[in-house]
Amino acid sequence: MRILDSLGIRYETVSYAVEEEHVDAVTLAQSLGVNPEEVWKTLVAHDEQNAPLVFVIPGPAELNLKKAAKAVGSKKIDLVNLRDLTPLTGYVRGGCSPLGMKKSYPTWLDEMAGVFPRIYVNAGARGLQVILAPDDLIRAVNAKTADLT
Numbered sequence: 001m002r003i004l005d006s007l008g009i010r011y012e013t014v015s016y017a018v019e020e021e022h023v024d025a026v027t028l029a030q031s032l033g034v035n036p037e038e039v040w041k042t043l044v045a046h047d048e049q050n051a052p053l054v055f056v057i058p059g060p061a062e063l064n065l066k067k068a069a070k071a072v073g074s075k076k077i078d079l080v081n082l083r084d085l086t087p088l089t090g091y092v093r094g095g096c097s098p099l100g101m102k103k104s105y106p107t108w109l110d111e112m113a114g115v116f117p118r119i120y121v122n123a124g125a126r127g128l129q130v131i132l133a134p135d136d137l138i139r140a141v142n143a144k145t146a147d148l149t
Contacts, residue, residue, distance in 0.1 A: 001123060001130065003099050007140055011132040014120070018094070018127040025059025028129070032120075036060045039120040039129070040113070042096045044089060044105075047074040052088055054107040056098050056121060056137070061110070061149035071108055071146035097124040098141045107143040109134065114145070 004011050016031055029036035039059040046052055053072055055063055069077045086092055090102040098107055098121060113119055113134035121137065123130040
C-alpha cells in the first residue's frame with residue numbers, strides 16, 4: 001500500500017478471515033459478497049531461461065500457458081514450484097500480490113480487467129485485499145495487458 005500511496009493512487013482495503021483450506025479467489029469473493037470475476041489472483045511463472053514472470057488473472061479463470069508464453073514472447077512458460085514462491089516474491093501462497101514483490105518482475109494483467117471499474121488483488125498478506133482501478137494497478141506495477149485465459 002506504500003507503493004500505491006507514493007504514486008497517489010486511490011484504493012480501498014478489505015480484510016477477511018483466513019481459512020487454510022480455502023485460499024482461492026472464488027471462495028474469497030463469495031465470503032466478501034462480490035462478483036468472483038472482480039477478485040483477481042496473482043500467479044508467478046518462469047520462462048525457459050527460468051526468468052520470473054507475474055500474471056494477474058480473474059479468480060475463476062485458469063492461466064492459459066500457451067497464451068501467456070505468446071504474450072511474453074517466450075516458447076514456453078511454467079508456473080513456479082510452490083516452494084520457490086516465497087524466496088522469489090517474499091509472499092506465501094494465498095498472500096501473493098503483484099505489488100511489492102522482492103524484485104520488480106515483468107507483469108501481465110489479463111485484458112478482461114478493463115471490463116471492471118475496480119478489481120480486488122491481494123495486498124501482500126493472507127486476509128487482506130486491495131481494491132483499485134485496473135489502470136492504476138497497471139501503472140503501479142508497470143504491467144502489460146494480454147489475453148491470458
